[in-house]
Amino acid sequence: MRIRRAYDGALALALAVSVVLFIVPQLFFVRQSFFESLAMGMMGDQLSFANYATILSDGFYIAVFVRTIVLSAIAALVALFIAYPTAYWLARLNSPVLRWLIILLLVSSFVSIVVKVLGLSMLLGSQGPFATFLRFVTLGWWSGSLLHNELAVAIGLVQYSLPLLIMLLFGVVQTIPKSLEDAALVHGASDWSLLRRILLPLSLNGIVTAGLIAFNMNMGAFTSAVLLGGGNVLTVPVVIQRKIVLEVDYPVASALSVLLTTAVIVINLLLVALRRGGPVGAGQGRQAA
């Protein structure tokens, strides 16, 4: 019993640390967002919703939010589409190479985003292989670059979240015994119905979680948007950064970041709620026990 209590104490401590590290700075932002901005980082002393009203009534900000959400969602989906088959392949790879591939994956997920983005901008630039190929097949009619647009930013986001997603989903697929696949196949399932009736339902919770993690990362992504978007792709984090650096307007920047956090939380809760109400999956089957 005493051990149990000590354990609870440790948990409470961890919770307290999280609150201090995460919630408190957010509260600071929240507070700041309700004051009027005077120049040079100074704030008025009247509480008001003025900053929120400014943002929410301005088509420019709305467009920025919509762009950020759509871009993040698409990039997360694309990343899932790439990560799941890769994770599946890795999880079923019965070879000593596997360990090295995992190490490679781990290492690559620690590579600085700046370095990754640099590599991508060389790959997508007008001198890179893709643009060269397109120039070649269009007989020089097309001679642009694939950089500096929403597509490039999306590719950057996908690239950044991919190693993490693969590792998450690798764990998910590993929990599905190979014998379930054998059973499905021997009982007559096609590859497609193996995927649809067995693999996807059994990985659904993991896929949703991984997708949300990627989405949340994308919503806050700054470096890819700046470097690959080349000033052409204004997302919420980019606009926040400009508000702070160019205009030294902390209250509006705070309001933007509060709205961004709110959007992320709402979208996560929505998806989780949808998942609860959804069809019975493995999770539900297990929970019933």
Add this chain to the structure above:
Amino acid sequence: MSNTSRRTFLSGVAGLSIAGLLPGSTGAWAQGNLGAIKVATWGGSWRDSLDKQVGEPIRKAGGTVEYVVDTPQGNLAKLVAARGRSAPFDTMESGLELVQLMAADRFIQDLDYEKLPNAKLLPDFARAKNYVMTLGSMDGIVYNHEKFKEAGLDAPKTYSDLAHPKLQGKVAFPDVNHTQHWNAVAGLAYEAGASEADLTKAIPLINKIKPAYFFSSSTDIATKMSSGEIWAAPWHAGFVIRLRRSNVPLSISYPQFGTKRGSLWPVLHHVVRGTENEALAHRFLDTYLEPQVQLSHAKATGVLPVNRSAIQELGKDPETNGVLLLSDAELDNLFVIDFSKVNLAQWRSAWDRDIVRG
């Protein structure tokens, strides 16, 4: 307060221990410990040259110089963020778009010209109450003359020339947080028949150019110019000189601003209010203004010194030939933006909303 004093104290200790370790470095100690400063400046080759020309002599004299690298706006944001606490750096390079902001808010202190003997060698306009103009970049259209020749294009004469169909996807434009932004949009405003008093007139022309992207860092555009990804961009002559050294075939052309031709973007230097080492800050600045240092730094980075004798010396450098406008007549005819006329908030809003992107 206590932060800075601790930092000074610690670097003093570090200096001591290093002095004890390295043979022959006792000389520095003998010349006295000047303490430490931090200088806020741009990064890349600019910082490297600055450190070599100004940082090095300060170190030799027994001081310590560190750098905080960012755009002037970025550094100003750091200053604002540190309001009420000790300043994050002691001196700072900036541009015209920031002086009013900073002076009004008293982030910078008045200069003590007694401690800046080299400033006496400068023309009057270079000495202001709270800044001294150290150098200036010569802004114009930097372009890859080989690519232009291959495409059968003439050298661009105006900023609007960048809208040529053959340049689609090959032109980059300095973003609003980049130093070279202002002369470029001012130039376009003049080409649209307006002036810096109404920069929004430049917007349709920028949309017509439809730049491939908007650069925020010179390192970035330098890479893309070198690779041939980008053929032309409003930028400054310094990079023509620097990139020619690695055989990138770049030239610069200077469009008209009404009757003026070519544009200067002055580099300003401030001493930050609340510095704990005012003496070393001034000493750094004064070293910066030494004619020989001016010349070497200007040569290395391809900018214009403010010291006239340095300018004359620079004219003898073959690297500047045909790149910088150095005759007295040309210098007198350079456009310098009058920032008091610029409506900054209006322009930033227009830039975010009215530029066609993607």
Add this chain to the structure above:
Amino acid sequence: MSSVSLECLVKSYGPTEVVKGINLHIEEGELIVFLGPSGCGKTTTLRMIAGFIDPTSGAIRIGGEPVVRKPPRARNLGMVFQDYALFPNMSVADNVGFGLVERGKSRDVVHKRVEQMLRLIHMEALGNRYPIELSGGQQQRVALARALAYEPRVLLMDEPLGALDQKLREEMQREFARIQRDVGITTIFVTHDQQEAMALADRIIVMNGGVIEQAGRPEELYDRPDTLFIADFIGRSNRFEGKVVRKVSDLVSVRLSGGEVITGQSRSVLSVGDPAACVVRPESLAVGATPQEGTNAISAQVLRRSFFGSGINTILRYGENLEVILQTPKGADLNLQEGNMADVRFRPEDTFCFPLPKAGR
């Protein structure tokens, strides 16, 4: 329901052959058990039949039709896995109906057939449960129903009872034997439990090191082992080693370490002077006062006796350290005292002699 033929079936992983040329014909409706020690290639062979593993060479015919290189789903087989492999995201009924749905059967047909299968396994009431809510035995039966629902040609089972405790295991063996008889399906059952093999099999295929050691009805294997391995592996036996001193047609005489000469049957190539091992089942041993003509006899010391329900085991020591087990029915009182010497007798008909690999090899 179909016959199955394996012809010169070989599987190698790199340089190592794990299945080394298996020939076997399984009749329609036959219940075959693959029995053998761990690693002998049972699972590999079964998975080649199922289509999960491509043979390195050789042919597999099901109902006369060659199936090598056909995917598992095209072979129309049923299979039960050791871990049951029930789909955790589906109810019992959906699990049972899985193969039917995959075969595009209408909802009605699936429903009727699932009910029928659930009746067969006595689980009519549990169709809506999820696998996690079932006991091990119930899961096993669902797995069986799932494998049988679409009337496959052959049923494959890889140690299906391996995860159950002894009592449940025996119950499931009976249950399975009943269902298999009802359905009459050709079945290949893999196990390394010989009790189970004996209880179920029409024919046991004993595998060892990738080859078939012997195939035959359970009593054939028990009564007439072809090899020393079979004699050792199937049932308990006493083993006496020595050198061949005489050979007359099928009978060889072997001199043991204690000097006694025993005679047994041999169908192997044995010549005088060869090292040989003779095995005798514990129940073929007797302790008796009256020596009979032609009976083998050795003298051994009684160590202890143990009671095992239906009979009594007597452990004796022969020579330095060879333990001999003698099994007698409960009633028979042998009047043996621990520590005493006893004369152990057995008939040459019950003694089987095999060559031993020569020492040093």
